[in-house]
Amino acid sequence: MKKAIAFLYGIVAYLIFLGTFLYAIAFVGDFLVPKTINSGTEIDFWPALGVDVALMTLFALQHSVMARPGFKRWWTKFVPKPIERSTFVLLSSLALILLYWKWVPMKTVVWEVSSPVGIVILYVLFALGWLIVLLATFMINHFDLFGLKQVYEYLKNIESKPVEFKLTLFYRIVRHPIMLGFIIAFWATPVMTLGHLIFAVTTTLYILVAISYLEESDLVKMHGEKYREYQKKVPKILPFPRKNNKKREAHRTI
Numbered sequence: 622m623k624k625a626i627a628f629l630y631g632i633v634a635y636l637i638f639l640g641t642f643l644y645a646i647a648f649v650g651d652f653l654v655p656k657t658i659n660s661g662t663e664i665d666f667w668p669a670l671g672v673d674v675a676l677m678t679l680f681a682l683q684h685s686v687m688a689r690p691g692f693k694r695w696w697t698k699f700v701p702k703p704i705e706r707s708t709f710v711l712l713s714s715l716a717l718i719l720l721y722w723k724w725v726p727m728k729t730v731v732w733e734v735s736s737p738v739g740i741v742i743l744y745v746l747f748a749l750g751w752l753i754v755l756l757a758t759f760m761i762n763h764f765d766l767f768g769l770k771q772v773y774e775y776l777k778n779i780e781s782k783p784v785e786f787k788l789t790l791f792y793r794i795v796r797h798p799i800m801l802g803f804i805i806a807f808w809a810t811p812v813m814t815l816g817h818l819i820f821a822v823t824t825t826l827y828i829l830v831a832i833s834y835l836e837e838s839d840l841v842k843m844h845g846e847k848y849r850e851y852q853k854k855v856p857k858i859l860p861f862p863r864k865n866n867k868k869r870e871a872h873r874t875i
């Protein structure tokens with residue numbers, strides 16, 4: 622019974638995540654849904670900035686603190702291990718739902734692309750960004766990242782093992798394809814409003830800080846030399862060969 626309830630909890634958390642993820646596309650893209658990044662009532666600049674930054678900070682804190690191995694060790698004394706990831710996913714989704722709900726728009730247009738070709742290119746990039754995010758989750762392990770694997774294994778009495786270090790497809794091009802996808806999706810818009818720009822700048826900075834100082838230091842602790850070698854060979858987020866790699870290649874060919 623306990624296992625069935627945990628499994629059901631995992632499914633509900635996953636479905637809430639899926640809804641939140643799909644809503645994010647429409648929220649950032651400013652289409653289809655009632656509340657988007659550019660809809661709602663405007664207020665003065667400073668209070669609006671305060672509310673929006675507070676909402677993004679809440680998500681960033683929840684996400685960064687709860688994803689650390691030390692925090693996981695501590696809170697799995699209270700939250701059963703098989704539902705730890707689902708609970709993390711659920712709380713992340715709730716923080717995002719709060720952001721969608723309370724987000725204050727700033728509708729001043731900072732730049733606008735009016736050429737039809739430019740608009741199409743930006744929408745293609747927008748779609749590509751979200752697609753990269755989704756596909757990359759499958760290249761690590763989509764069902765582990767969102768807690769379904771853990772509750773299924775608990776239900777079936779299968780010993781749960783952490784995901785191994787992956788070097789699949791996108792992960793051979795950059796070390797953080799999911800984050801690259803988000804950055805592309807957040808910046809690719811034909812109409813950049815002030816609110817959207819603040820969102821794109823803040824989330825990009827957060828992503829760069831979080832992957833450099835939190836996630837990668839955990840990955841080095843987890844995978845040791847293997848990850849350090851990976852850092853030397855594969856760029857962090859921009860899919861361009863490194864200058865020193867080119868130099869090394871040049872040396873080798875001389």
Ligand SMILES: C[S@@+](CC[C@H](N)C(=O)[O-])C[C@H]1O[C@@H](n2cnc3c(N)ncnc32)[C@H](O)[C@@H]1O
Binds near residue numbers: 800836
């Ligand atoms: C939300 S995912 C983001 C992964 C990565 N930062 C990206 O942008 O694609 C975070 C989880 O992925 C795991 N992870 C990151 N790179 C990995 C890799 N190459 N193989 C396996 N797990 C990885 C981290 O340990 C963390 O639990």
